[in-house]
Amino acid sequence: MTETAKAAFIDELNAALGAAVVTGEDIPAPFRHDWSGLPPVLPIALIRPRETDEVATALKIANRHGVTIVPQGGLTGLAGGAQPVAGGAVLSLDRMSGIEEIDPVMASITVKAGTPLEVVQKAADEAGLFLGIDLGARGSCQIGGNLATNAGGNRVIRYGMAREHVLGLEVVLPDGTVVTSLNKLIKNNAGYDLKQLFIGSEGTLGIITRVVLRLQAKPLTVNTVFCGCRDFPAVLDLLKGARARLGPALSAFEVMWPSFYDFMTGKLSELRRPLGRPHGVYVLLEQSGFDPEADSGRLEAVMAEMLEAGIVEDAVLASSERETRDLWAVRDSVSEYGKLMGPITAFDVGLQTDRMADVIAGIEAAYQARWPGAILLVYGHIGDSNLHLVANVPAAGDHQPHDDITDLVLGAVRAAGGTVSAEHGIGLLKKKYLHFTRSDAELALMARLKAALDPGNILNTGKVFTL
Amino acid sequence: MTETAKAAFIDELNAALGAAVVTGEDIPAPFRHDWSGLPPVLPIALIRPRETDEVATALKIANRHGVTIVPQGGLTGLAGGAQPVAGGAVLSLDRMSGIEEIDPVMASITVKAGTPLEVVQKAADEAGLFLGIDLGARGSCQIGGNLATNAGGNRVIRYGMAREHVLGLEVVLPDGTVVTSLNKLIKNNAGYDLKQLFIGSEGTLGIITRVVLRLQAKPLTVNTVFCGCRDFPAVLDLLKGARARLGPALSAFEVMWPSFYDFMTGKLSELRRPLGRPHGVYVLLEQSGFDPEADSGRLEAVMAEMLEAGIVEDAVLASSERETRDLWAVRDSVSEYGKLMGPITAFDVGLQTDRMADVIAGIEAAYQARWPGAILLVYGHIGDSNLHLVANVPAAGDHQPHDDITDLVLGAVRAAGGTVSAEHGIGLLKKKYLHFTRSDAELALMARLKAALDPGNILNTGKVFTL
Structure with a gap:
């Protein structure tokens, strides 16, 4: 890209979007990289729109000038999907944040794409409901990025990936067309389910600007148990047994090899080892239920069976919130990698x-x-x-x-x-x-979709695959 | 289409697929219409492949001749999606039937697209697992059609639409490309989730030939209650309360207005009215649980609360399999419409x-x-x-x-x-x-996808929308 071409692009951006555009050294450091560990890249412009129409305007201008736009959410992605590319601009959704509506009857919430995940979780909780999407970066990541990457996390076993929580989307296509499908209905089979295209395509097919999410009933009980198993086949038996006996109440099943357990509990003095002696594999199991009178008894009975059958060698059941936090702390110590390694x-x-x-x-x-x-x-x-x-x-x-x-x-x-x-x-x-x-054949079909939706190849160009 | 063009198409089909091709009056009556009520249409050919490659061959030939292919499953669709079109051929999946694999550890089942839904359900059940897709036409409909239409049914409230049960698909694109993505992993974020395109697009973007479905833990208890409510606001209160207190155990919530209840119980002498006196609205509620010792008590306690609060005026809880069947018979009487109306x-x-x-x-x-x-x-x-x-x-x-x-x-x-x-x-x-x-904007995007995947516009042409 020549300096003249770049200047023409930035002039047009400035004229149309004014204060939403920042260039050069005025671009704050956090917008120059995501959490992938890749080295920072200075984009030719940072665009921070306040509304959907501004996103559309930016994409139209980018198409006219053939400039790549990289969409950015909370920048917590680990694969480089939000990393700026040389000669391209970045478009951050961080100013498009906020809850637009909670509908307790439909059990849905409508939010702007730049809203941090934790803000959505709290809003759901305050309405007596529950969002089934959760991951460690909840305080920083944004819901638009969660959907663009089809985020997973610790509770997929119970609630599914981010995709399964989406009822409706508003998306801006690469050519600047706004497609507003803010559906709140669980069932809607009127034509193609277009939102599926944009979920998990890592910002290469459109920019998500608003979101309708499905909320769940809030569990009335949560019980946590930390188990030591002899070996991995025993872990599979535990999983099979827990699924068959707890059904959808099984809300987490996190497995740790000794490599992980020994290293983390050895390095972090604040971590207590939940179990007295070493085991072949460790499992953190969570039950989320709806029967306050029966749930803990049910879990205890299932664990007793597993101990009796030799599937579990030892187990400790949290009996307070503090003990629950302590058990999860072992698994959640992953946030300390940087410091330790x-x-x-x-x-x-x-x-x-x-x-x-x-x-x-x-x-x-x-x-x-x-x-x-x-x-x-x-x-x-x-x-x-x-x-x-x-x-x-x-x-x-x-x-x-x-x-x-x-x-x-x-x-x-x-x-x-x-x-x-x-x-x-x-x-x-x-x-x-x-x-x-x-x-x-799969790669060719992905390329065909990319070409159909982004013929100018300007949106998050070079991410996922090279055309 | 001229007779010469038609003859050339059929000659090429016969040469390539031989016994799989039937024409003219040899085409059995059932292939000439679906359950939409539309009048029968004689297709120019019926193709009944035995394997995926034959589906690909048929589509390649159709593309060369510009002939429409209408995919057909169990023909139980009510909207005309599988209805033959004048001058087009139909391609039935009925000979591509059978279970290929059940994986109890991954809780998945791999089947050919022409397998009847009920066959898949039974195979899952025999493996100690459960398929969350169910609808009245289970004996006739085929799993490929269930996915092509993103089927719903009575248990969507618990298990979601057909889409949510799909782990992998094999699909033949309109140009005859076979895309095999028989993924069995719950989580797979490597590139676009291509299967989503074909689920619910009613056979306009590709023909589904094989399917990997996710199976569920089989509920250990099922309890059914039939309620009479004063009015619809009370029904919403009941729904809200049942969700909050039963969580995912709420596996059906079927509502009947008096228009339906009075008509069906009045016309069908074999139907017993579950409740003694008339109510404003009726609800059939089902709980599917995993705690044999506690579940029925929990449901009784919730119903007692609802009666106490005046949300429910009267309720009857099935106490035997026969009583359960009797309660469902009211709702399932919809299969008698033809006879009654x-x-x-x-x-x-x-x-x-x-x-x-x-x-x-x-x-x-x-x-x-x-x-x-x-x-x-x-x-x-x-x-x-x-x-x-x-x-x-x-x-x-x-x-x-x-x-x-x-x-x-x-x-x-x-x-x-x-x-x-x-x-x-x-x-x-x-x-x-x-x-x-x-x-x-949504319609234009649907058309853009159709053009990208089916540039010859030969697959189920004229269904869903006209290009």
Whole structure:
């Protein structure tokens, strides 16, 4: 892009959007990168619209000038989907924030896309209802980004991915057309369900500006238990038994390999080890129920069965809010990676549950053979067939062998028929591995959709795949 | 289409697919119409492939000759989506039937698209699991058609629409490309979620050939109660209370207006009226739970509260399988319409729940003013904001004023911001009303998708919308 072309683009943006446009060194540092760990990139402009029409105007101008627009939400994505691209502008939704309506009869909430997830959760809670989307970055991430990436999190086992919570969307297409489908009905089969296109396509097909979400009944009881199992087959038996006996009350089933449990409880002095002795695998199990008189008894009976059958070796049931927080603290210690490990290479792979133990054992062996004594933590949402791996080679310092580690891990996932991303998305970091999981026919169809919706190829260009 | 062109198309089909092709009067009567009530149409050919490659071959030939292909499943659709079109061929999936795999660990089932829904349900049940899709036509409808139309049914309130049960699909695109995405992972965010395009697009974007479905834990208890409420606001209070206190155990909430209840129990001598005296509105409520020791007590306690608060005037709880069947028989009597009423005009509208009472009262008044004494039955899945209306004007005999009735009902739905189809889809019958529910921008985007996937416009041409 020539300086003249860039100046012409920025002039037109300034004329149309005025104060919403910032350029050069006036662009604050946070807008120059997301949480992917990729180095900051200075965009040619930062656009911060206050309303949908301004988003449309920006996209029309970008199309006329052939300039890439990168949509940005809370910038908490780990795959680089919101990372600025050289020569492109970024468009932040951060000023389009706020609850527009809560409808207690329809159990729905309508919000602007830039609203932080936690604000939506609190609004639902105050109305006596419950939002089934939750993840660690709740305070920073925005609902528009959650939907653009089809966010997962800890409670997918009970409530499903972000997609399943969306009733309606307002979206601006790359050409600036505003498509307003703020549907509140659970069932609406009148023509194509267009919103599905934009959920999980990482901002490459349109910019989400408003959202209608489905809310749930708020659980009346929550019980948490931390279990030690002998091995992974026992964990699968526990999952199967818990599902069959608790049904939809099973609201979390978080599994931690000893690599994770030992490292985190060893490094963080504030973490108490919930169980007295070591086990082969650890499970944090949560029950969310609607019968205050019976739920805890039911969970205790199920756990007694599991102990009796040898499926669980030891278990501790939280009996206070504080104990519940302590149990979750082990799993939630992932937010301390940066402090404990320095630069990491992180994965959110999906694997068939019954192949996980073997695939992880194979990866661990190959990893240790290549980088003896290096760190590889493993944990995940087993009920959703989603595992996280976090690697650090201490000897490599700031020059982690990201590509080699990724080739090793994702190569094993590919061989096992898994997915290179279960929840974080493809963005930039996993782009070259997308074909590990998707066939040529699938990739061609994705490209066909991108070309149909964004013929100028200006929206989040180069993310997910290269046309 | 000239006779020569038609003969060339059929010659090529015969050469490529041989015994899978039938023409002229050899085409059995059932393939000439679906359950929409539209008059039979003789297609120029019936193609009954046995495998995916044959579907691809048929579509490639159709593209070369510019001939429309209408995909057919169990032909139980009510909107005309599987109705043959003049000058077009039909392609039935009925020979592509059977369970390919049940995976108890992943809780998934892989089936061919032509498998009847009931066969899938039974296979899941035999594996100790449960399929959350259910509807009256279960014995005849096919799973491919259920997904192509994003079927609803009685248990959407608990398990969601058909879309929410799909993990993977194999689809043949209009140009004959086979896209195989037989994913079994709950979470898979690697690129666009392509399957969403084909679910609910009524066979206009691709032909579904294989399916991976998610299975659920099988409920351990089912309790059913039939309630009489004073009026619709009381029904909403009951819904709200049942949701808040039963959570996901609330597995059906079927509401019947007196028009429906009185007519069906009056006409069908085998139906016992569950309640002793008349009420303003009737509700069939089902609880599906996982605590055999507590569930029925919990439901009784909730019902006692509702009676105490005057929300429910009277209620009867089924205490045997026979009593459960008797209670459901009232709701399920809809299969007797043909016998009781002759030709009907039927609707599956969606409305915001809090507007239903007023909209229905308005429609009833206008309908009776126009056709005094004519029949209009109202019932529906209120928890999903979905209502059914069934109309018959006895004086009109076989010449029902379908268009006038439809204009009246859907005009009122449009004015209230509802949808012209909550679950049956658009097909041919609701096509001219699609713009009551969808904006110009939405319709243009649907057309853009259709053009991108089916540039020759040969797949189920003229269904849902006209390009």
